[in-house]
Amino acid sequence: MRDEDIAVMLRRAGHKVTPQRLMIIEALRRASGHVSAGQIAEEVRQHYPTVDLSTVYRTLDVLKRMRVATAIDVGTGDAMYEWAPPEPHHHLVCTSCDKIANLDHRYLEDLGARLKSDLGFNATLDHFAIFGVCQECTMDGCDDGNEA
Ligand SMILES: [Zn+2]
Numbered sequence: 001m002r003d004e005d006i007a008v009m010l011r012r013a014g015h016k017v018t019p020q021r022l023m024i025i026e027a028l029r030r031a032s033g034h035v036s037a038g039q040i041a042e043e044v045r046q047h048y049p050t051v052d053l054s055t056v057y058r059t060l061d062v063l064k065r066m067r068v069a070t071a072i073d074v075g076t077g078d079a080m081y082e083w084a085p086p087e088p089h090h091h092l093v094c095t096s097c098d099k100i101a102n103l104d105h106r107y108l109e110d111l112g113a114r115l116k117s118d119l120g121f122n123a124t125l126d127h128f129a130i131f132g133v134c135q136e137c138t139m140d141g142c143d144d145g146n147e148a
């Protein structure tokens with residue numbers, strides 16, 4: 001998707017397309033992986049020093065509703081944003097070492113299908129953080145247990 005297409009989409013959805021907004025979009029697209037609204041604001045301020053955080057949040061919210069950006073809470077207390085990839089992806093977050101691994105969408109596809117067939121619920125499963133303990137940390141824990 002090109003920047004012009006996004007501008008057209010925004011206008012069609014009734015949103016104003018300001019240079020600041022386009023800059024926010026660009027900053028999000030350029031970032032590979034997760035960025036916070038604060039990080040985006042910092043980048044945009046290099047060109048538009050007056051842009052405030054609430055503008056960034058509002059724009060990210062619009063993008064989220066248009067499904068071109070996704071948000072995720074990886075346990076930092078601050079939502080992290082990511083440009084929506086063509087295929088949804090998810091994350092495994094280790095609460096012991098804070099490592100974040102990618103998780104293929106097929107793990108959640110089954111869940112989505114079951115929620116639909118069993119409960120008639122259309123789940124939005126586009127960007128998920130699943131918390132737990134990673135393999136390395138689990139193994140470390142086992143070693144400790146054996147030695148004790
Ligand atoms: Zn992600």
Ligand SMILES: [Zn+2]
Nearest residue numbers: 094097134137
């Ligand atoms: Zn770990």
